[in-house]
Amino acid sequence: MEGDQVEKMVLSNDGRKTAVDKECDGEQNKSVESKVYMDYNATTPVAPEVIQSVTETMCGAWGNPSSSYPAGRKAKEIIHEARENLAQMVGGRPQDIIFTSGGTEANNLVIHTALRHFREIQVLGQDRAGEDHKRTAGAIPHFVTSNVEHDSVRLPLEHLVKEHMAEATFVPVSKVSGQVEVDDIIAAIRTTTCLVSIMLANNETGIIMFYAPRIGALYVRGPGVTTPLHPMLFGGGQERNFRPGTENTPMIAGLGKAAELVNKNCEDYEARMREVRDYLEERLEASFGKQRLYLNSQFAGAKRLCNTCNISVSGTGLQGRMVLSCCKTLLASVGAACHSENGDQPSSILLSCGIPYEVAQNALRLSVGRDTTKEDVDVVVEDLKQAVAQLEHNSHIEIRRGN
Numbered sequence: 336m337e338g339d340q341v342e343k344m345v346l347s348n349d350g351r352k353t354a355v356d357k358e359c360d361g362e363q364n365k366s367v368e369s370k371v372y373m374d375y376n377a378t379t380p381v382a383p384e385v386i387q388s389v390t391e392t393m394c395g396a397w398g399n400p401s402s403s404y405p406a407g408r409k410a411k412e413i414i415h416e417a418r419e420n421l422a423q424m425v426g427g428r429p430q431d432i433i434f435t436s437g438g439t440e441a442n443n444l445v446i447h448t449a450l451r452h453f454r455e456i457q458v459l460g461q462d463r464a465g466e467d468h469k470r471t472a473g474a475i476p477h478f479v480t481s482n483v484e485h486d487s488v489r490l491p492l493e494h495l496v497k498e499h500m501a502e503a504t505f506v507p508v509s510k511v512s513g514q515v516e517v518d519d520i521i522a523a524i525r526t527t528t529c530l531v532s533i534m535l536a537n538n539e540t541g542i543i544m545f546y547a548p549r550i551g552a553l554y555v556r557g558p559g560v561t562t563p564l565h566p567m568l569f570g571g572g573q574e575r576n577f578r579p580g581t582e583n584t585p586m587i588a589g590l591g592k593a594a595e596l597v598n599k600n601c602e603d604y605e606a607r608m609r610e611v612r613d614y615l616e617e618r619l620e621a622s623f624g625k626q627r628l629y630l631n632s633q634f635a636g637a638k639r640l641c642n643t644c645n646i647s648v649s650g651t652g653l654q655g656r657m658v659l660s661c662c663k664t665l666l667a668s669v670g671a672a673c674h675s676e677n678g679d680q681p682s683s684i685l686l687s688c689g690i691p692y693e694v695a696q697n698a699l700r701l702s703v704g705r706d707t708t709k710e711d712v713d714v715v716v717e718d719l720k721q722a723v724a725q726l727e728h729n730s731h732i733e734i735r736r737g738n
Contacts, residue, residue, distance in 0.1 A: 371711045371718075373667045375642060376538050376702035381589070388592035392585040400582050401573070410584040417591020424594040425554050433558060433577050434587055437551035439487040442532075444553060444567055444578070446491050449530035450476055450501060451565040476529040478503040481515045483537050483684045502527070510689025513537075513634035536640045539632075539670050539684045539700055550586035553578075604705045609641035611703045611712060616644055618716045623648055623723075629694050631685055642704065645685070647697040648723055652730045655699045661722035665715050667701050 372380070381389075396413050398406030418429045425432075435441045453476035478492050482505040495501035504523040508515050515533055524531065558564040558577055570579030597604070620628055632645035648658070655669035670682040681695035690698070701715070 369664065370666045371664050371707075371715050373665060373701045373703055373707065373711075373715060375704040375707075376700060377668055379704055380706075382593060382596060384596060385589045385592045389585045389589040392588040396584055396588070400584060401571070410582070413584055413588045413591070414582055417587045417594070420591040420594040420598065421552050421554075423598050427554050427556065431554055431556055431558060433553040433555060433564070433574050434582060434590075435551045435553055435578055436583075438485075439551075441551050441553035442485070442487040443491055444564070445532070446478070446488070446495075446530065447567050448563055448565045449478070450495070452563040453527075453529040474527045475499070476501045477525050477527040479520060479523045479528055479531040480505055481533055482507045482687050484532070484534055485538060488532055488534070508688055511635060512637040513632075513688045514637055537684060539643075539645060539682055550583060550590050552590065600705075605641045607705060608703050608707070611707050611709060612642055612644050614709050615701060615703065615712045615715070616646075618712055619644075619646060619719070622716050622720055629690075629697075631688075631690050631694070631698055634688075642702050644701045644703075646699050646701065647690075647694045648719075649694070649697065650723070650727065652726055653697050653723060655697055657726055658697075658699060658719065658722050661725050662718050663721075664718040665722075667699055669698055670700055 392410070392413055396406055396409040398404060398408075398410050400407055400410040400414055414434075415429070418432045421432050422429045435444065457474070478501060480488055480492060480503065489505075492501065492503040496503050506515055506519050506523050520531060520533065555562050555564050558575070564577050566577050566579065568579055571581065573579050573582055616630060627649050629647040629649065630644070631647060632639060632643055647655075659665065659667060659669065670684065681692055682698060685695040685698055686692065
């Protein structure tokens with residue numbers, strides 16, 4: 336480190352230890368219990384009902400779901416119930432749900448399937464019965480997505496392009512609405528386009544996560560029949576051979592319980608989080624002023640989800656990471672957790688949405704959850720005010736020293 340900067344270790348938003356510049360006093364070591372968590376887009380605390388479901392499954396349904404003894408049969412029943420809960424949540428059928436290890440695997444499975452299906456069409460000359468697809472011999476598949484996609488979509492496509500296995504069009508979002516325009520997507524489609532993949536909501540400007548452990552599921556309408564699905568893994572035949580491997584029954588039980596909670600309470604959760612988020616934005620504007628506070632997640636005429644507030648406070652030396660390092664209470668992030676190694680580089684997502692570089696560099700992503708209260712908001716706003724004031728004070732001292 337240079338000058339009088341002292342390296343200090345703090346716990347980062349995803350639980351790892353990272354080095355930050357010591358800009359603030361030594362009150363960072365308060366217990367987690369005294370903190371206010373506003374990083375629900377990175378991960379959510381597991382709901383007590385889900386913890387109970389996982390624990391009970393570990394104790395009473397520990398058997399292999401493919402086995403015939405009681406613990407195995409119980410595990411199979413739990414998986415079936417979880418599948419039904421997830422199907423209800425997405426408006427599909429239980430047989431359309433494929434359990435995976437998480438969203439990254441599910442996204443890669445879809446991309447793998449599109450690539451494989453395109454090749455089969457090239458060889459056989461048809462898709463489903465009676466649907467001829469005449470394509471130029473030697474053509475390679477083409478994917479369409481946006482330029483603000485999650486890495487589990489963007490990086491596989493970039494890899495395929497690099498290996499000359501596919502072509503991809505990354506459609507830019509509108510700098511006015513922050514959304515992908517339908518006409519731009521349609522214009523990008525070619526005769527060789529095998530998949531159009533656009534996220535429902537961006538994880539830096541708005542997303543809803545439900546309160547489950549680390550596991551995932553893929554919804555496919557009529558897998559292998561109505562919609563092609565080609566496995567990436569081969570093994571014991573679980574999940575109808577689409578995703579083999581002994582099922583993680585406790586985590587599936589937790590996911591099913593989380594889906595059940597969403598089915599019962601989604602409207603209440605959404606209304607409560609929207610109210611808290613709006614209150615947060617009002618308090619921030621009142622504290623920092625509309626001229627100084629940038630609401631990066633607000634775009635004219637665009638719909639957004641209920642829990643996310645992406646902000647920047649203008650000023651030199653107020654980069655998002657610096658502000659967070661000075662906060663004594665707030666637990667939040669500057670963007671996606673999977674980009675936490677990017678240092679002080681501003682979010683490419685915000686830049687793609689037309690946010691100026693100097694504004695994006697100061698960005699903070701505050702995401703609330705079902706348990707966040709207005710009292711929490713009051714604490715966080717005061718914490719941010721003090722952090723910004725301290726950074727500005729330190730900056731003025733450095734300027735005077737320089738003179």
